[in-house]
Amino acid sequence: MANTKYLVNASAVAPLKLIALPGCEEMAKTINKYLIQFRQEISAQNTAKKDTYGYATDNYIIDVNLPRFGSGEGKGVINESVRGVDLFILVDVCNYSVTYSEFGNINHMSPDDHFQNLKRVIAAANGKAHRISVMMPFLYESRQHKRTGRESLDCALALQELVDYGVTNILTFDAHDPRVMNSIPLHGFDNFFPTYQFLKALLKTESDIQISNDHLMIISPDEGAMSRAIYFSNVLGVDMGMFYKRRDYSRIVNGKNPIVAHEFLGDSVEGKDCIVIDDMISSGGSMLDVATQLKSRGARNVYVCCTFGLFTDGLAKFDEYYEKGMIKKVITTNLIYQTPELLSRPWYSTAKMGKYMASIIDTLNHDVSINKVRDNTLKINKLLKQHGR
Structure with a gap:
C-alpha cells in the first residue's frame, strides 16, 4: 500500500x-x-x-x-x-x-x-x-x-x-x-x-549507471537550477558541478538576452556519467550546449532530467546530438503534453507522475x-x- x-x-x-x-x-x-x-x-x-x-x-x-x-x-x-x-x-x-x-x-x-x-x-x-x-x-x-x-x-x-x-x-x-x-x-x-520519479525512470532504462562518487556527477546547467542539483547530489552522495551563463546584455532575442557561453565550475567529469537536472527544456539549445561541453571534458554519458519538456524548436537537434553520442537519454515528466513524435524517440523516457x-x-x-x-x-x-x- x-x-x-x-x-x-x-x-x-x-x-x-x-x-x-x-x-x-x-x-x-x-x-x-x-x-x-x-x-x-x-x-x-x-x-x-x-x-x-x-x-x-x-x-x-x-x-x-x-x-x-x-x-x-x-x-x-x-x-x-x-x-x-x-x-x-x-x-x-x-x-x-x-x-x-x-x-x-x-x-x-x-x-x-x-x-x-x-x-x-x-x-x-x-x-x-x-x-x-x-x-x-x-x-x-x-x-x-x-x-x-x-x-x-x-x-x-x-x-x-x-x-x-x-x-x-x-x-x-x-x-x-x-x-x-x-x-x-x-x-x-x-x-x-519529481526527483524520485526522475531517478526511478533513469534506473529503469539505464541499468549500467553506478551511483558512486567515482562514477557519477550531478550537473546544474545554470545558477537557477542549483537547489535542485544540490538536493539530488546530496541524497545520492555524489559530487556536483555547475555551469553559469555568460549573456549578451546589449541585445534581446526572442524576449531574452542571448547566451554567449557556458562556463563550468566543479571537479573533473572525465570518465563519469553526468546527470544534468533543470526545470525545463524550452528550445533545448542551452541543454545541448552543456552536454557538448561535458563530453568535451571527457564525460562518459550525459543524461538530461527536466520536469517540463517543451521542445519549442522541435526534436531534430536532439536527434542529431543523440546520433553524435552527445546525449544518452532525456527524461521529462508527463505533467504537460507530450507529442507522439517525442514518445517514439529512442533517446527519450517519461517520468510518470x-x-x-x-x-x-x-x-x-x-x-x-x-x-x-x-x-x-x-x-x-x-x-x-x-x-x-
Missing part, C-alpha cells in the same frame, strides 16, 4: 471531485484510477469509511464542457452538482494540441486560452464548492517571475486573480522561481519536485500535512536499496 497509512484514521474535509480541463483528460483518468485504488485500500482498513458519503466511489471526475461560439468566445459548463465538494481542477497550460474554431479558422490553444478556461470553470462552480484547489503543473506565465524594468509581472497577477476567484490552494511542480508565491502570502501555494499527483490530492482532501508526500528522501533511499545501489 503506497502513502495511505497516515490517511486511515484521518477524515476527508468533503467529498472529493476532480475536473480535467481540455488537454488533461488522460492524466485525470490516471489520477482517478489511483484515487479509487487508494480509497479501496483505506476503506479495507477502516470500514467506517465505506459508509461515508462520497468517500469510496468508482469515479471522482466531474463532467464539464467548454464550448466555443463561432466568434471564438467561450463559456464553462459543469454538468453535475459541485455543492459542498472538495474540488480539484487540473489544467495544462502548455497543451497546444487542443484547438478551437474562430470565424472558421482553427486556432491552437495558448497558455492564455487555458487560463481563461480555468477561470470559466471556477466561475461556473458559482461559489458552491466547499473548497477549490487548482493543480497547475506548469505554472502559468512562471517564466516571467520578476521585474527588471517597466514590464508586467504576469505570474504574480495570475495568482492574485485565482485567489480573488476563491481558490484556496494552488499546486504546481518545479516552479521556475517559487518566490512568486510571495504575491499571495496568505493563501496556499505548494511546489513539488500520475500516482504522485493522486497521492497529493488524496492527502490534501484529508487535511493531512502535505510534507507526508513532499519529502522524496525516504522513497529515493528505498529505491536505491531495491536496485542494489
Whole structure:
C-alpha cells in the first residue's frame, strides 16, 4: 500500500471531485484510477469509511464542457452538482494540441486560452464548492517571475486573480522561481519536485549507471537550477558541478538576452556519467550546449532530467546530438503534453507522475500535512536499496 497509512484514521474535509480541463483528460483518468485504488485500500482498513458519503466511489471526475461560439468566445459548463465538494481542477497550460474554431479558422490553444478556461470553470462552480484547489503543473506565465524594468509581472497577477476567484490552494511542480508565491502570502501555494520519479525512470532504462562518487556527477546547467542539483547530489552522495551563463546584455532575442557561453565550475567529469537536472527544456539549445561541453571534458554519458519538456524548436537537434553520442537519454515528466513524435524517440523516457499527483490530492482532501508526500528522501533511499545501489 503506497502513502495511505497516515490517511486511515484521518477524515476527508468533503467529498472529493476532480475536473480535467481540455488537454488533461488522460492524466485525470490516471489520477482517478489511483484515487479509487487508494480509497479501496483505506476503506479495507477502516470500514467506517465505506459508509461515508462520497468517500469510496468508482469515479471522482466531474463532467464539464467548454464550448466555443463561432466568434471564438467561450463559456464553462459543469454538468453535475459541485455543492459542498472538495474540488480539484487540473489544467495544462502548455497543451497546444487542443484547438478551437474562430470565424472558421482553427486556432491552437495558448497558455492564455487555458487560463481563461480555468477561470470559466471556477466561475461556473458559482461559489458552491466547499473548497477549490487548482493543480497547475506548469505554472502559468512562471517564466516571467520578476521585474527588471517597466514590464508586467504576469505570474504574480495570475495568482492574485485565482485567489480573488476563491481558490484556496494552488499546486504546481518545479516552479521556475517559487518566490512568486510571495504575491499571495496568505493563501496556499505548494511546489513539488519529481526527483524520485526522475531517478526511478533513469534506473529503469539505464541499468549500467553506478551511483558512486567515482562514477557519477550531478550537473546544474545554470545558477537557477542549483537547489535542485544540490538536493539530488546530496541524497545520492555524489559530487556536483555547475555551469553559469555568460549573456549578451546589449541585445534581446526572442524576449531574452542571448547566451554567449557556458562556463563550468566543479571537479573533473572525465570518465563519469553526468546527470544534468533543470526545470525545463524550452528550445533545448542551452541543454545541448552543456552536454557538448561535458563530453568535451571527457564525460562518459550525459543524461538530461527536466520536469517540463517543451521542445519549442522541435526534436531534430536532439536527434542529431543523440546520433553524435552527445546525449544518452532525456527524461521529462508527463505533467504537460507530450507529442507522439517525442514518445517514439529512442533517446527519450517519461517520468510518470500520475500516482504522485493522486497521492497529493488524496492527502490534501484529508487535511493531512502535505510534507507526508513532499519529502522524496525516504522513497529515493528505498529505491536505491531495491536496485542494489
